[in-house]
Amino acid sequence: MSRGVKLGVIGGVFAVMVGGCGYGVYNIASALTEGTRASSPAAPERRTGPPDADEVAETSRKFLTAWAEGDAPTAASYTTDMGAAGDLLASYAGEAGITARITPGTPAGTTVPFSVRATVSHDGKSKALAYRGELRVVRGAEDGRALVDWSPSVVHPELRDGDTLVTGESAAPRIEAVDRDGTVLTRKEYPSLGPVLDTLRERYGEKTGGTPGVELAVRHAAEDTADTPLLVLSEGRPGRLRTTLSAPVQAAAERAVQRFGESSVVAVKPSTGEVLAVANNRADGFDAAFQGKVAPGSTMKIVTAAMLIDNGVTSMNGPAPCPAEAVWQGQTFHNLRGMEPNESATLANTFLRSCNTGFIKLVDEEPLTDASLAREAEDRFGLGKDWRTGIVSADGTVPVAGGPDRAAGAIGQGQVQMNPLNMASVTATAITGAFRQPHLVPDGLDDRPRATAQGLPPGTAAQLKEMMRLTATQGTAQRAMAGLGGDIGAKTGSAEVDGQSVANSWFTGFRNDVAAAAMTEGGGHGGDAAGPIVADVLRAGG
Template sequence: MHHDHAREEYEPYEDHGYDDHLVSADGHQEDRSRRRSRRIWLVAIGGVFTTLLVVGGYGAYNVMTAVTGGSTAGGGGADPTASKGPQTPPSAEQADAVAKDFLAAWGRGDLTVAAGLTDRPEAARMALTSFHDGVSARSLTLSGTGPAPAGTPAEPAVGYRVRAEFDGTTETWEYESTLGVVRASDGRVLVRWAPTVVHPKLGAGRTIAVKALPDPVSKPADRKGRSLEAFPSLRSVLPQIAPPDGAKVVTGQAVVLSGGGQEAEQLFVLTPPTAPQVKLTLDADLQQVAEEAVKQQSAGGKPASLVAIQPSTGNILAMAYAPQDGFNRAVGGGQPPGSTMKVITAAALLEAGVTPDAAAPCKETTNSPRSWHNDEGGNHLDYTLSDDFIHSCNTGFIDKGLEKLQLNTLTSVARDQFGLGLQWRIGIPSRDATIPVPGNKDEAAAEYIGQGQIQVNSLAMASVAATVQSGTFRQPVLREDAKRVTAPGKLPGDVAQGLRSMMARTATQGTARTPMSGLSGQIGAKTGTVEAGSSQATNSWFIAYRNDLAVAAEVEGGGHGNSAAGVAAAQVLKAGGKG
């Protein structure tokens, strides 16, 4: 009966849960025949239990378990820790030993073996497999760090450290956690399974896996590398900036904790997402001034815009507009520019042989046959072309234009010398100027003074001022790698000089003298006032330059050119055109 009793006590190992194999602490497996032969051998020698050390099993701490028996609970089986009477709590040495075996099996990928060392093998196997497949580390090193303060006498805890290395990066993910150790009802010492054994933040229904991060969004900077994100007028502009041609956008990866109805959390970034930074031609300091100038002149809900350009390069240094509803009227708008167009009309007349001091009487009214008048009444029959320019005389320009120019001349000069009407690619979507060939003298007369079917914006007219200042059309760009177009022709030197002299007189003696007052250096300006209808206030336009800075501004319903638009433009010139 003694031998039979020994067999009954050992028999439960036949139902260990691994089918025909017994799993030892070091991960080796023994088949059923070897186990059966050992059992028979034990029967033969009775109670010589010390020889069981050769069996291995879960280590020396579990020797008595192999003799006293007890089945291992599966995922849906009975809890092996369910009390069947008083149990001696695991010793610190036993806790450390089972933790060491568990971590070793987990680290080398023997997940079934590791799960078998817990009190809930199936739940542990599923969680460890999910972690293994989701994280997919090149190597996983787990090491015990000794007893953890979270333990109790009945359930000691062991701390451990996880170190994971990954392909494609030198970054190493490390974290620490703890596991509890219990003695099962059958006497075995096991890891108390909980999701936090995998990671201290892992909970029910949640998973840990390496996932791709959202594609990075390029955050363009100004020409000095400074952030532009604080400027209201650029909120709709910056997202339109694409990376340079051929630049590589790197989609990052991170270890992410997700699921369980909770917001995903990045536990560790393997590779941060990167996008090449684009430096725009904008200048943050000047942009700030432009934003404030437009804000002041658009008070009361008046739409407005301003663009500043560097004549020597064509680089756009500032752009601002209101309302800031996403539509960038500074580069996307289209409206008649009023008398600022007289810069191009004057260029056409100068090319046609009319000199700045040539007689060009300013009559109170004239006909084309449509009747035209000036902002100010009275006849000034002694005016020259330069006088007409600085006082913005409509009738003088209409009469001289109808006398000296062909119907298509203004369109040709605007395109060939000033680049207006060409397809510009500034780096973001923009609207090109439209200066159609007039169909009759009435339409031509309207275009000579910047009305009729002409459609431009602050970008186009700032370029006109820049072309006069430098003598050469340089297509405006927002980024230096933008593909520029060149004008078919070039502004003749004497024409450029004549325009500069007339714009300088306008800034010091003419309609632009008030806003330009106090500005030093090489200066020039031209005002524009556009009639928007008998019941509406006129639209204010102003173009000017100071040294290597050219500006155009417009304020819808802003009145005369030397008021709203002129004030805004002068603020920018004062801040940035010092040379």
């Protein structure tokens, strides 16, 4: 009888036991009946439907056991993607230097939770690591086997497609980031700042006097995404980095975005361009507040109104009729359901009610051209001018557009793309008349130039600010802004997106020397979801 290695479960923890054991041998005689050789056994029938409890238990046991032993090829063979799983599991024990004991929990249907107690080792240094994870068992598409539905998050919840785990000297020294008043900013207290702090560390760690340590980190596949540290084996010396953020406003922003899923918000100081807060509540972890590129809906009417005033088409108290529908080059545009037409409306009335047709009826007036909105956005509001904020950001897209897209762009649809950072800046420019490029860190840390723009004539800025005041006190933003004191103003928006049954909710507003903008995917009308988020932030910082 041969000797071998037998896998066992001790106390629910996968372990390795070496010893003698007998292995069953297929008995040919059992295939014979009364002297007649049986035909070859038929191939097992391909199973269908969700895996049953036995399959879930067996598949998860085999996968977790092989993973705990550091046997990446075998563990990967029990997944739906052997190649990707094999590479990541090999790096777990290799580049990351992790040895683990894995304890499975009680399955819930096809989902199996588990806990990991591990040791991370590098160059004579070791430290304990503990975390929880879960896997899901599915039916394989090709052969019907029960397999672990592969995702990098099975290995660690911070991992995404293409990410790896590495242990070694940190890419940059750690930083102690502080707000404008010296309060230390941590990812534990301000979760939305995690990716921001990682990027600030990567860009400015060496400029703040720190020295690198040794750490386990997630190395992200996405470009311009800094490593995410998971465990520090050796501290190094952190540098100190002062930011423009405000801890009280950031705390309010963190709480506000939790009110609605898939939400993002940014607050800036109009008199300086300093970013006071940035927060996201998104399942995908994407920094949509700074990097998003989606239609901003009727919040774009701030820029469109400025274009109309600057080009002499109309003024705040000038005509801007609001018919039930408007036809532009064969495409018909409508207003929100229930909006009463007003053929004698002024621009202020059309703005505060957010009448689409009133703006579209004016975009073909002389001297406007296909390029007018794009010029206004870039020359006056600084959009699309390569902002250098201190972290990765998108600076808005308002292209020259003809045909139906010219009209759609006037109401924040078509090819126009923005994010909350852009719209907070638009509000800041509208109420001060000056474009001050938003930024998170002082200029002295590097030689990056700030974008510049002409800004608005004083008369235009005064009219925009007054129309936003009216919108906050008498128009579509009234309910969201109720109870806020001081000098307030706002603009609502909802943006239709292909494939979504409910529009994205947009809202931008100001209170004294704070401007904020928010977006909630699938949030509906601007005042329903994004509005309360902005109001909460303004209440904390205004």
